[in-house]
Amino acid sequence: MDLIEEAPARRRRGQELEDALLDAAWDELLESGYAALTFDAVAARAGTSRTVVYRRWPTKPDLVRASVARAGTRDRVPAPDTGTLRGDAIALLKRANETRLGFAAVLSVHLGQYFQETGTGPADLRELMIGGRATTLDDILERAVARGEIDRAVLTPRIAALPFDLFRQEVLMTLKPVPLATITEIVDTIFLPLVGLRPLA
Structure with a gap:
């Protein structure tokens, strides 16, 4: 029986990746609150690495400000x-x-x-x-x-x-x-x- 290989996941870049990270951070805030928010949790929810998050927002307050700004305007x-x-x-x-x-x-x-x-x-x-x-x-x-x-x-x-x-x-x-x-x-x-x-x- 022939095996069907799964296509590799499409790599997100630029604004698409940034939006996915900020949406993940917002969802983490809703579920866990600021005190429990971690870069690792955001990265895992977005399906990427901690380094990818940290490179864009060096501190947790930076990430929170950006995620709140997106959440307030996206809908x-x-x-x-x-x-x-x-x-x-x-x-x-x-x-x-x-x-x-x-x-x-x-x-x-x-x-x-x-x-x-x-x-x-x-x-x-x-x-x-x-x-x-x-x-x-x-x-x-x-x-x-x-x-x-x-x-x-x-x-x-x-x-x-x-x-x-x-x-x-x-x-x-x-x-x-x-x-x-x-x-x-x-x-x-x-x-x-x-x-x-x-x-x-």
Whole structure:
């Protein structure tokens, strides 16, 4: 009987390899936390060697920053477009329930030692993740301004960030999806009045 030889595994290079390493580091953070994170574990999960990881990120904090930055941006999807700011804001927060709980868990539970070692906080990682780019919420607000639904002058940085700030606080306090009733309350009773819109009766 003829033997069928398996084809050798395709060697990953460049961005493909780097993404695989960062995804592996993120999964290790989710499962084990920062204190237990090792280069060997990341390398094993990614199917490569410790040297390959270490060559790119010489320290554990370097690796964590890079993995958090990738995790925060890799799943970004187009902003919802329901035709109203209210509809868009509620749809965006509902989507965040599906995509951001793991990120919140890492920030609140698994990175305490990292913050102590580096003298930083969650806001620093968030800034690294965004990197000066417009967020999906920014896109939603820009469309509302373009429709004439709201006045750009009312969108101070604090007000513009408010829906996600309140959503994030709920997640960090419970580590559970935010109920739809709470999302609706954030949008209708707090956010919309601040931008000059009347909530639905």
